[in-house]
Amino acid sequence: KKSLVAVSVIVVLGAAWTGASWYTGKLIEQHMGEVVDNANGQLKAYLPKAGVKLSYENYQRGLFSSKVRYVLRSDGTDTSENAALKTGEEVAFLETIDHGPFPFAQLKKFNLLPSMASVHTELENTPAVKGLFEVTKGKSLFTADSRISYNGDTASAIDIIPLEYQKDKSSLKFSGATLNADVSSDLKNLALDANSDNITVSSPNAFGQTEQITFQGFNLKGNSDESKFGVKLGDQTMTLKQFKLAIDGKDAVTLDGFNLVSKFGEQGSSNIGGQIDYTMDALKVQGNDFGAGKLTLKIDNVDGKALKDFSDSYNRQTMALLQQGENLDPEVYEQQTTEMLQKNLPLLLKGNPSLSIAPLSWKNGKGESTFTLDLALTDPSQAGSP
Template sequence: MNKPLGVLAGIVITVGVLNTAGAWYTGTKLEGELQKSLEQANVELAQQLQGTTTRATIELASFERHLYTSTAHYRVDIQDDTDMGKQPMVFLFEDHIEHGPLPWSRIKTLKWMPVMATSNYSLVKTPFTEKWFAAAKDQSPLKGQVTIGYNRSVDGDLTLLPLEAKLDENANFVFSGLTMNAQSDADGQNVKGKGYMDHLEFVSTTPGKPRARIELNGLTLASDLNKSAFGFYLGQNVLELSEAQLTFGERQSVAKVKNFEYAGSASAKGDLMSGRLSYSVGDFTLDDKPVGSAQIIMTASSLDIPAMQSLLAFYQSKAQTQADGTTTFAPLTQAEQTQMQVDVKKMLEAKPQLALEKFTIKTANGQSDFNVSANLASPTTFEQPPVELTQQVLTSLDAKLVLSKPMIADLSTVQAQLAGQTNPQVIEQTANAYSEMAGVMAVQTGLAKVEGNNILASLNYAAGQVDFNGQKMSLEDFITLMETRFGNGPDRL
């Protein structure tokens, strides 16, 4: 053997020996690490499901260790509190684990960074999941791979296979599949994920009822979250849907939404949290006729996290789920009422700010906008007359409405079409009548005024004084005015 080949052989043998030693060491530690991970996962599940009626647990059902690989079986139990008399949903997973530091699945894809293990998991066929398997042509419909680093970081992929199934004699379901990727650092402090689904379709053909069809196309999900000191995640979540389509009714009308987007973000500074939610619809059509677009943006800031968590825990302790699925609340004791007031006062001491920054509806002939913001503060005491309490809690409020009469006419046209009206002249006359009626009612009630094609209303409150559509008055006078106009004034009690 010449010298270069001897050196190469020595390197290969050395790497093989080190990988064998590493695999043996990893294998001896793996079961303990899995148990720790599952314990942590169960804690996380309990925290993230807090406030819902769903409970879920994961357990290691069995573990078989070998030199280079191990096999684990997991059991996932999901129980809804509204179905406490029923058996929980049970899912079984099989996991083929390749020991580090150099799992073969990584070597063959030229990933040479040493890792603790690579997990290859899949859903197991059981009587509970056999229909799901049948819809996936007898393949495991859910599978994935997770790589665990020596620093306890995680990089994983999940795949839901395409499905086509007849749910019952009246319903069909078609699903293109979904792929997701997620990364997490040690102990799940930072989590990033993204996913994509191409197509989903559900068709219902119940006898005696019009055929209904729902179709979703181009769904994208993305998250970038950091675990806060309070045990829950903050960060950004985004959902984008290229198109959604609903076919319904005797006339088989087709409502179509394009470019729907949801974006949510939350952050914290000390004990205070801020958040923003936005929803937008790029285009809405009915039977291929344009209807319009819409956008909603909501924000909140200076929310006291410990106080909110205390109120949430209090709510959960008093909520009782009944057999029919309804929720009732146990009566409050005097001590509980006092504690609730303490938490509410603590929240208000942070001076939270709440706003509907934007609510816009735009149609072919008009656009309407509404926004409102409020600043809150803590009262000296809750034991005071309502007006004085309101003056102390609500430090300021600002609201503005621009309601387009042509937009009202456009939406009235859509409503007439849905009602089955087909005469264009009747539709136009009805739409114009609704538009003009809205303006007349606004003026007659004194709640708004009309300028050109717009119905306008504004409300500004600060320091006990109200400016309502340019008319200034005290808070007491404004309350009296509203009671009178809505039929609850002193003369009608």
């Protein structure tokens, strides 16, 4: 009897899992159009001159997994020679979707938490990216594995493969990179962790010399949340073990141990503030030790609502300029951008913000120099006189 009960439980659980997985696949298919529409809305908002649109096709829904093809094509608005995608060209992403509540891709990683789906994404070899696949020797430049929870939050692990490429006198060596990103369903919360060990680029300069630039030990980590003012706040750190510029095989500039730490958050009921710290362990120019530097920058009492208004106004006007594209003279563009900044800058003075540098320091074998600054700003509308 005990064996019969055990078998019955397994059969019932298996049937429930199968039914839930089938139903999850059906839900995903029903929302596919909504996802694509949202993506196209983001493209229009942030890349209005890209001239591309996203669509999906060949959705093949199975019992435990489905397959779909996402495609970027020209939207017909840009027919110039410099268009991102010409008519007939396409960039495609192939996705395999393992249905929840227990996607097989997650079970293989011993992740037993229920989730709506697990998605594996690769770039497809199409004529538009043929040159890239020649560099990668037929492999997708990246693979992404994403876990989608039932509330819509997404956790993605993206791997970019190592590359070695040489053409004429130019070359690229890239060790690859990993990127982990957690994004909330409403896009208000983001956590990011990106790493790459080495990238070296070599090419001739204007004087016929061979320039080689090397980045070693890069890491970017951060998290941001949308504040009550509608602007993103959080903590970020960036580290670079070494940057090196060599000319004809001789070291010209070497920068060791560059670090950036940024922390910004809400202050009281209406303000925003934070601190940025830069440190550099060593700077060498043609083998000479130029020393090390650090900078601590503090910003306090920035009015949160005013910062949101400034950001929205400045971005809106900048996007309007970008939409003019090549029709705008570079000098005119620079002038109008400066005027926009000057026009919107007074918005940031509403909270009577303050700025301090404590300190900017440079130190080498001959001594140390420091610079400090305390600057208090006042809202012009509150000033008693001009």
